[in-house]
Amino acid sequence: MFNTITPQIVISPLEGKTFNPNTAYFETLKKNKDIYSYTEVLSENALLRYNDKQSVGLIKGVSEDYLKNKSLDSITIDGSFILENKYGSNAVIGSAIQTYLMVNTTDPFNQLQVFSPKKGAKLRSINPGDDFTILSIPVSGVFEVQQDFDNIAIVPLKFARELLAEPEKISAIELNLKPGINADKFKEDLEASIGVAFQVRDRIQQNSVLYNILGSEKWAVYIILTFILIIAIFNIIGSLTMLVIDKIKDIAVLSSLGAGRKLIKRIFLFEGMMITMTGCIAGLIVGFIFCLLQQHFGFVKMSQDNLLITSSYPIGFKWKDFVLVFLTVGVFSFMASALSSNLSVKKINHLNHDL
16 A cells, blocks of 8 residues: 555655755666656645635645556545646645545635745734745545555645745655666665765655554564464473373383483484474465465455455565574474473483382
């Protein structure tokens, strides 16, 4: 859902709000063959008013390449995602703005009024309206992604320049790459060549709060399942202990034939590891098959409230997760098997004592 409106790479100034994009470096970057869309962005908070209601929102002016994003139609819940038509500029607003201001996209007579403080204005005029740039723009559509984005009004770049009295500078450059281009490698090359005055962020860095929450949730689930594994390990210890007790006569025979304590201990250790790791590998295979089926058929559904993007619970395969599970089960299995194998050594000591 975030990726429908979040670009792969964003370039923004390290200090200040705006920078000049009309330099030799950015002109060359604009012609880079690996870039699918090169969008210049000028954004600032503004006061929005519709009829008798008003609210503060983010005005985001974008250049024409922004509309190359084919996912924009999938997040549009009312009207159309159109920023320019034969009558002039149009705005596409987030659902939070539409809900609060009660904007009607089918009403051609009421337009969205945008108020922005004039540069250098100190808000001391007798008429407060003299300290603001006030522009009106019709609303062509409403989009809905997530709460962080639904308080944005997307407008053409020229409208934002007129509103903010900013004829040249921009706030950021948003880049989307062509299919097959490694975004991480492209970002590294970009950081190495762009200089220290700019910061380059990928999707994870743009939505760091979201990814931190997802990462914390993942580790919380891992810890909970590890505790469940520890409880299950007691069953393994119990089963192996019963096995040692059942094989007392066999232990005595092996001992009389010259088998040492280490050999007998290794036998039970190996058997315990064989039992637990067989279950681990079988579980990984079953989990892999289930996740593969979920990706293709979507057996597990999410909430039916928002079906704009997908209704199936998303699945992603990461080899590190498989290795982590295998190592976790392996460590606790070894501990359980070692405890049970130590019991076999104690049984040998009891047998030798009885003899």
